[in-house]
Amino acid sequence: xxxxxxxxxxxxxxxxxxxxxxxxxxxxxxxxxxxxQGDGFVTNNNGxxxxxxxxxxxxxxxxxxxxxxxxxxxxxxxxxxxxxxxxPDYLALVQSRIDTFLLKNPGIAKKDIPAEMVTASGSGLxxxxxxxxxxxxxxxxxxxxxxxxxxxxxxxxxxxxxxxLGLLGTEKLNVLQLNLALDKLK
Amino acid sequence: MNTEILGIVAMYGIVxxxxxxxxxxxxxxxxxxxxxxxKLFNPIDRFFFKMGGIDDKVExxxxxxxxxxxxxxxxxxxxxxxxxxxxxWLPLNPDANPAMTxxxxxxxxxxxxTNTNLQHYSGETGLSYLGxxxxxxxxxxxxxxxMAICAVVFMAMKEKTSTTLxxxxxxxxxxATRVLLPLCIVVATILVFNGTPMTxxxxxxxxxxxGKTQDVSRGPVAAFVAIKQLGTNGGGFxxxxxxxxxxxxxYLTNIVESVSIVLLPIALVFALGYVLKRKKLAYTIFGVMxxxxxLLLLPTVIGETGGNPAIDNMGISQNxxxxxxxxxxxxxxxxxxxxxxxxxxxxxxxxxMHDSFTPLGGATTLxxxxxxxxxxxxxxxxxxxxxxxxxxxxxxxxxxxxxPEFLGKKIEAKEMKIAMIIALLHPFLILAGTALAxxxxxxxxxxxxxxxxxxxxxxxxxxxYEFTSSSANNGSGFEGLGDNTPFWNIATGIVMLMARYLPIxxxxxxxxxxxxxxxxxxxxxxxxxxxxxxxxxxFAVIFIVAALSFFPALTLGPIAEYFSLYQ
Numbered sequence: 039x040x041x042x043x044x045x046x047x048x049x050x051x052x053x054x055x056x057x058x059x060x061x062x063x064x065x066x067x068x069x070x071x072x073x074x075q076g077d078g079f080v081t082n083n084n085g086x087x088x089x090x091x092x093x094x095x096x097x098x099x100x101x102x103x104x105x106x107x108x109x110x111x112x113x114x115x116x117x118x119x120x121x122x123x124x125x126p127d128y129l130a131l132v133q134s135r136i137d138t139f140l141l142k143n144p145g146i147a148k149k150d151i152p153a154e155m156v157t158a159s160g161s162g163l164x165x166x167x168x169x170x171x172x173x174x175x176x177x178x179x180x181x182x183x184x185x186x187x188x189x190x191x192x193x194x195x196x197x198x199x200x201x202x203l204g205l206l207g208t209e210k211l212n213v214l215q216l217n218l219a220l221d222k223l224k
Numbered sequence: 225m226n227t228e229i230l231g232i233v234a235m236y237g238i239v240x241x242x243x244x245x246x247x248x249x250x251x252x253x254x255x256x257x258x259x260x261x262x263k264l265f266n267p268i269d270r271f272f273f274k275m276g277g278i279d280d281k282v283e284x285x286x287x288x289x290x291x292x293x294x295x296x297x298x299x300x301x302x303x304x305x306x307x308x309x310x311x312x313w314l315p316l317n318p319d320a321n322p323a324m325t326x327x328x329x330x331x332x333x334x335x336x337x338t339n340t341n342l343q344h345y346s347g348e349t350g351l352s353y354l355g356x357x358x359x360x361x362x363x364x365x366x367x368x369x370x371m372a373i374c375a376v377v378f379m380a381m382k383e384k385t386s387t388t389l390x391x392x393x394x395x396x397x398x399x400a401t402r403v404l405l406p407l408c409i410v411v412a413t414i415l416v417f418n419g420t421p422m423t424x425x426x427x428x429x430x431x432x433x434x435g436k437t438q439d440v441s442r443g444p445v446a447a448f449v450a451i452k453q454l455g456t457n458g459g460g461f462x463x464x465x466x467x468x469x470x471x472x473x474x475y476l477t478n479i480v481e482s483v484s485i486v487l488l489p490i491a492l493v494f495a496l497g498y499v500l501k502r503k504k505l506a507y508t509i510f511g512v513m514x515x516x517x518x519l520l521l522l523p524t525v526i527g528e529t530g531g532n533p534a535i536d537n538m539g540i541s542q543n544x545x546x547x548x549x550x551x552x553x554x555x556x557x558x559x560x561x562x563x564x565x566x567x568x569x570x571x572x573x574x575x576x577m578h579d580s581f582t583p584l585g586g587a588t589t590l591x592x593x594x595x596x597x598x599x600x601x602x603x604x605x606x607x608x609x610x611x612x613x614x615x616x617x618x619x620x621x622x623x624x625x626x627x628p629e630f631l632g633k634k635i636e637a638k639e640m641k642i643a644m645i646i647a648l649l650h651p652f653l654i655l656a657g658t659a660l661a662x663x664x665x666x667x668x669x670x671x672x673x674x675x676x677x678x679x680x681x682x683x684x685x686x687x688x689y690e691f692t693s694s695s696a697n698n699g700s701g702f703e704g705l706g707d708n709t710p711f712w713n714i715a716t717g718i719v720m721l722m723a724r725y726l727p728i729x730x731x732x733x734x735x736x737x738x739x740x741x742x743x744x745x746x747x748x749x750x751x752x753x754x755x756x757x758x759x760x761x762x763f764a765v766i767f768i769v770a771a772l773s774f775f776p777a778l779t780l781g782p783i784a785e786y787f788s789l790y791q
Contacts, residue, residue: 049276050365053400056272057364058357060403064500065447069422076422078442078470082785086431086734089440091419091469094432100755101434105552113440114348114427117463118549118577120704122682126791130550133538151540153531160467160559160576166552168544195372200694206231206542207475208555212389 083218089113090214093163099142099182100218102175104213105154106135107162119158132156143178150174166210169198185223193219231475232525235482235561243487247494247506254375254400254499266401267716280397283388283510286736287377290729292392295367297725301361304333307358317352318426324350327444331713334695336362338724339370339577339601340453341459342571342690342716343697344708348441348462351422359459360448364404367488370558370603371399373728374492376605380735387740391632392646394611403488412450414480419473422446433688450564453484458572458699465683466575467551476573478554479781485565485573492606504754509609512759516598516766520562520588527584529558533789546585549577553729560585560786567592570601572699579677579686579702583786586685586702587778593696596650597768601697601769604724607689607731611760613753614734615769619749629750633738650695651773653719657691658777660715675712677704681788685781690716695723 069076087191091136093104095111100108104111108119121128135156152170172194180187197216201207228677252259269602273280284292307314308329312322324332335342336359336504345351351359372395379389416422417562429442445461449471452459459465466472493513497506528550545556554562559576566573567589567783592598597608614630618640627743628635638702662684665672676683686702692714693700700706708717 042292043299044274045278045393046296048270048294048298049278049397050303052272052275053363053365054303054358057362057400057405058254061364061468062360062444062447064409065416065450066422066424066444067573068409068413069416072416072422073419076416076446077428078426078440079419079473081529086433087428088430089428089434091473092440093469094430094438095436096434098434111438113430113438114363115346115371116348116441116468118345118467118580118703120577120677120702121548122371122579122678122704122785123534123546123582123687124680124682124785125678128533128678132535132671136538136540143270148539149541153535153540153542154544154546154547157535158538159547160549160574160719161462161469162549163469164553165404166550170541170543171552198475201227202231202475202479203446205227205354206234206479206557207227207594208552209227210552214433221433 067195080217081214088214090211090212091165093165094214096213099178102167102172102179102213104167105128105171106156106158106162108158109162111163113163116161116163118160118162129213141198146174158190165212165214167213168209169209171193172211172216179220183223187205193223228555231479231558232438232561233537235479238479238483239490241482241484242489244492244494246487248498250256250403250491250495251498252771253402254378254395254640254789258538261402265320268401269397272401273393276393278393280391280394282391283391285387286376286380286389286732289373289389289392290732293373293728294725297369300334300337300365304358304362305329306354307334311355312353314352314354316354316357316424318424321349322353327710328715331717334717334720335699336459337366338720339366339455339457339570339604340694340697340724341457342694342701342719342720343459343699344713346463347460353443356443356448356461360451363451363455363457363459364400367404367451367457367602368396368400370601371403371492372396372603373732374603374606375399375733375736377610378496381500382738383632383743384777385740385742389736389739391592396630404451407454409486410451411445411454411480413450415446415477416622418477420446420449420477432438433553442470449481450484452573453481453571454488456485456489456569458566458569464577465573467577469551472575477551482558482562482565485562485571486569488602489569489605492603496582496606502754507553508754508759511756512763513598513609515763516595517564520568520592520598524559524564524585524588527582528556530582535618546582549580550578554609563589564592567698568598569605570596570696572693574700578689578700579704581639583782583789587782587786589700590689590692590778590782591771591774592699593692594650594654594774595764595766596696604697604728607727610731610735611643612762612766612769614639615647616758616765617751617753618760619765620761624751624752626749629744630738630745630753632743633741634744635738639734639737642730642734645648646727647769649726650723650770653723654691654774655777657689657695657715657719661687661691664711674706674709677706681785682780685785688777688781691719693736697724724771
């Protein structure tokens, strides 16, 4: 033990220099070559900067709403609900989300509401919707914006992200990009 | 749904394609055979030894190896405590986050030096960037430490009779620089090009499209995520780990991060085959591990894609499966896949919230950690499996009436006693810990009301999961548990310490004792350990010792919840 102490301390300090210092700075250097220089994916629109990967809170009728968030879209304190599938309070919350959704989206059949639209995402910042979750909002958005449903559906078709290589994973739509495109309609 | 299934098949295919050549490469490094990378790494390693004041040519016996390992781990613990308790005034703290309380700092330090990465804090608000970078250092070197000690056991399994088993520091540095570092650079590069942040700037202030303000946490995320995935660490930069879209932005990064979880644990099995020149033994071990893994993966996928029956009853559509706590860009299938990878390997990172999994998914993730050797943690997963091999050899020996031997070395009472103690330690820590917590809660539910986010069976599962995850050095959680309290910080801290170091000491002692024994040449009566028959024997031992001892606890948690939901 005794003759191990000094080498252990010296080796640890050098490892700190090497891995926390040199390795981190190399990755930081590589990041300078990446899009947005390691700032994450940022979209610029009319002089405003938005993080494409981070869900924003959308509550107005004329925008696509993202999935519910257990942390109210707090991107500095992300998290899920951590509610278990049998928790009665949780199930009551889901039921109330369904009721609210039906109220705000007249003319929608309950059986068509996809579960992802009334369940909270893992991070509370899920930037995406499934095709079903976007399509079910078309009627409301078209009415609120006074545009035809066909136009909104076209936007969805344009922004639909296919699975990776067309083969792997899920199909999805980025809510922010859809909403930016909505604002450009007409 | 079909593309989702294809996604996880592709992931496992990539794992195999990479793990076999990587295993050969690691084998060469452990054997000190020349590789193409020597020109680059020899000078780097020499510099490490020079700065450490270490003679890397000194051969050590098994006790000296353990002495070196435990001493350096103690140094890490003390340094970690210092940083976490003083983050508030130390540099690299742009968001002005506070220092940790002493019980939380104890838990976090233990958690990271033991390769567990149980997190009772949330990264965005609980750590400065210096704190994050310090924890990242433990992620590198605790993984390298696991690989080094695995190398020691490999050396001890060689046929020759020997008391010296290489140099600990040398294995340690070679694992860190020649294996972990290059892999991390590749993974981190893929991540930054796909939108994972890598910056030292503080929070980004955004005005949303609807005119609200939103602060977005950033930091040196990509560097951190690479090693937390590859080193079976699992501690995320952000609170919800790789479910956070900054930490894991798209399906491609999800593939890369998923593959990184199991890559090194599987490659080490192939490395064993290379080091010992016993490929068949390696494939037998790999086969048993994979069988167990698949038996856990399948029910998880079925459970999560099937959705929550209570939500079905509300009359809405669950085509994507159970989506509470999951992200649309991954879907239920790859979330179930990640959950199985991460609990089988003691990684503990997540891309979906396990607390919100269906009872079936909850049960399999628990079981993966209870077994803790279907691939297992980096280096230590094999050590756990080694214990089950010793038990399997002994029981088979009794059945055929011969002195049990493994790789030409006689297994006697001393080795068996150590193996039994280590095999029983894991169930003991989990069940005793959960019993204590349940006792406290049941005795005074009002005082401990902050503990559980869910009532009933699921609440019990939250406590069971926390102790299982600590004892498996996994680090994932049913995160609804209010775990930043002195009880949970100290209790799980102690469990993590015992569950890390005793299962290292035990197998190294057995291997060291066996290595010093005379080699008995194989004869017709020798029990062959590289056959499928022996593979099934080991599987049976694992099933009886690891799985069945937990059955009563599982019955009170996820199994009871299952039957209450699916009436």
